[in-house]
Amino acid sequence: MSVSTTTPTPAPATARPADDTPPAGAVVVGTDGSECALQAVRWATEEAARRGAPLRIVHATRHLPRSGVAGASPPELPRARGITAHAYTVARHTDASVPTSTQGVPGDPVTALVRAAQDADLLVLGIATTGAADEMVLASVAQRVAARSPRPVVVVPRRRPGPGGSRPHVVVLGLGDRGDDEPVARFAAEQARRAGRPLLVVHSRPDAGSDWTADAGAWRERHPDLQLSHQTLPGVTGGRVLAAACPTPLLTLSAGHGGLLYRPLDGLHRWLLRHCTSPMAFVPPVFRRTGLEPRSEIYAVG
Incomplete structure (x- = not known):
């Protein structure tokens, strides 16, 4: 049984589609608490606002047990909740009108994110993007998710220059x-x-x-x-x-x-x-x- 936390916000009236328009699928963003992941949360929130879609923040880790001992909470649960809570705060500060929920999922991050993408319209991830050899661990997660996801994947770099004017x-x-x-x-x-x-x-x-x-x-x-x-x-x-x-x-x-x-x-x-x-x-x-x-x-x- 998975361990998850959810913090929904009600959808504002302006985000609801017209009666003849199918509801927008969620934008899912993965987070591990790093700065590059939080940059991805900001990008995903802005994208969800453009789409009039809900945002779902997913934190997956192998160190979160599937169940506690004798009904006790898993020891990694407070840290997982802290990571998702921080990401939720970043999303709310980016655009408070976007209905946002969070979820902590035990298991392999690649598998969890690919599964999360199945019920979404878009998956968003962060990456360091420095060209350094020590970033290859992060890059391998992004590579594997992009290669396996059934939906489009947007990879957001840590260094995000702001193209001004009408850059295409x-x-x-x-x-x-x-x-x-x-x-x-x-x-x-x-x-x-x-x-x-x-x-x-x-x-x-x-x-x-x-x-x-x-x-x-x-x-x-x-x-x-x-x-x-x-x-x-x-x-x-x-x-x-x-x-x-x-x-x-x-x-x-x-x-x-x-x-x-x-x-x-x-x-x-x-x-x-x-x-x-x-x-x-x-x-x-x-x-x-x-x-x-x-x-x-x-x-x-x-």
Whole structure:
């Protein structure tokens, strides 16, 4: 039996969707009490406010027993409650209108966060992003979650420069299979629209192909309300991606590809996780099965 604590706040009237609009799924953010995790809490709170969605703060640790001894509280429970309470306070100070809850979950953080993402629309994590070798433990958690999550994952760096003016959101296409580009493009367009930002579309394939995501005219037809620009990036490397994209409020790219049980992150994704100082969104591919309802989708998990 899991040990959890929940501190809900009622949703304000302004956050409720219209009668004909489906309710927004939760934004889930993982926290371990570190400063980079609290930075992720701030980002997630702002994103939940933009979406009109609830925020769920999750703290997972292997050191929180599944049950106490003879009915006693687990010894790690006070520390877990302290971590979630601090994150809750940060969220409330960021935007008190966002309905927020907290939960402490025993077990492996990667497994707990991937499970939490299944009932959410977005998962948010923090990362140190210094390029130093000693951050690889933190980076490995972000890598494993981004590779396994059934929902998009935003990784927020500890150092978050504030791009001023009208700096665009950036989406990089062509890093995986062609079929990976459409969900990445859709997510990036929705995020730019919510934030009221322009969108820079970076094309990394040497050949344009036949998909609409490779055609500037098709982008304008599908998203006439967005301020769009396009750039070709031949010979993709981590340094070239950063030079073209950053600083940016959000860099969106695919979360890798593969079968339903295996979706590895390649060297480029891992390098960007260690060196990019802007928030990055990793969008998983979507697999559709014949015979399902039009809205039924199966997301790759591993």
